[in-house]
Amino acid sequence: MSIRDEAVVEIPKRRRRAPDEARREALVVARRLLIESGPTAITLKAVGDKIGVTHANLIHHFGSAAGLQSALMESMVRDLADALDAAVNQLRSDAGAPRALVDAVFDAFDRGGAGRLAAWIALSGDLQHLEPVRAAVQDLVKAIDEKFSAEGEQTHNRITSAVLFIALCAFGDAVIGAPLRDMLDRDEDSGRKIVARLLPSFLL
Amino acid sequence: MSIRDEAVVEIPKRRRRAPDEARREALVVARRLLIESGPTAITLKAVGDKIGVTHANLIHHFGSAAGLQSALMESMVRDLADALDAAVNQLRSDAGAPRALVDAVFDAFDRGGAGRLAAWIALSGDLQHLEPVRAAVQDLVKAIDEKFSAEGEQTHNRITSAVLFIALCAFGDAVIGAPLRDMLDRDEDSGRKIVARLLPSFLL
DNA sequence: AGTGTCACTTACATCTATGTAGATATCGTC
């Protein structure tokens, strides 16, 4: 067997993926493009090139460019909702320290570019894509309620205030936190620290 | 003088504007497009159509499409900085109520779409366009400092915390406040109320 | 091994945004 022979290792011209797998790969790449280069970087060609596929093939799988974008939003929104659910579960199980809750929510918006996703959806006006988050947010309210509520009717109001507060800060931090902290000469962790410190005033 | 004569009122085929005026008109329209339909709606044709001008003319005035975008960012960022300065002045003059400060900053991000602008800049990665805001933010720190600081070395830290906190919330509220408040069944004013209530814990 | 499905490609068509070159008209100034 010569070296020359070894070079001819049957590389199929095409790689045939299962539809689910093809969509998955495309969405992974599309997400990275969104996070690294912004929404306008998500083109059929750019995504196709990165997974070794033609743009026509992506249309085959997603129906259209808008279909790809919708699928991406759906996938990322689901991840965000899952992350919020995880925060809820963590809260229900044991660690009730404000900081743990804050970390969970901040991570939900930071990780996987959920904050940038939300900003993109808000700017593009496709608000219906945020719908799946509604349930997650309301779950978060319930969980905090069970965990911290002593009694009284004012409780629900305070809890929703707390959730609104955390979410606004976590979102803001994920999108413009870095440059803002730089302007104020504050370290990476400032936002979380501040929110964690303020949180008890809602819950106690 | 017949009716027919009245109909021939010399309407010039073109309207020749002063360069500054032409740019101003274009930027007003571009801003509205950004706020109402998102960044992708800002095209030379769309802007040109709305002010009765060809796309080539906009290139003449702004050099390129990117030039128009930069000019828009610059103009809006200047407005944001001015709004923050106004908040500073108001703070220095008299009304030191937390709610007044909160309103000033929230308005700075809401009005004129500054929040959406900041999100667009953050997503597109053109962070250098936010530079002019740096001075305004640092001015805000100084003004709050003069107004509220009793003494002590921890003061500066608390002030920057307060500014970071207000800015994150104001930005978040401007971009995703509406859908989020809807999910939580909270009224329009919730965000501001919450922030105003929490602010004293930094300043006192 | 033969066969059918469908993932995938190639080639082409279209549309839109952007940009360029040269002609034209408007307005201030003399």
Add this chain to the structure above:
DNA sequence: GACGATATCTACATAGATGTAAGTGACACT
């Protein structure tokens, strides 16, 4: 009123993104 500067237009060129149609080949199943 003539003139010059230039704001504005028309016409054309290009590039990129999207979409379509028809063919090709990989893989499962018999």
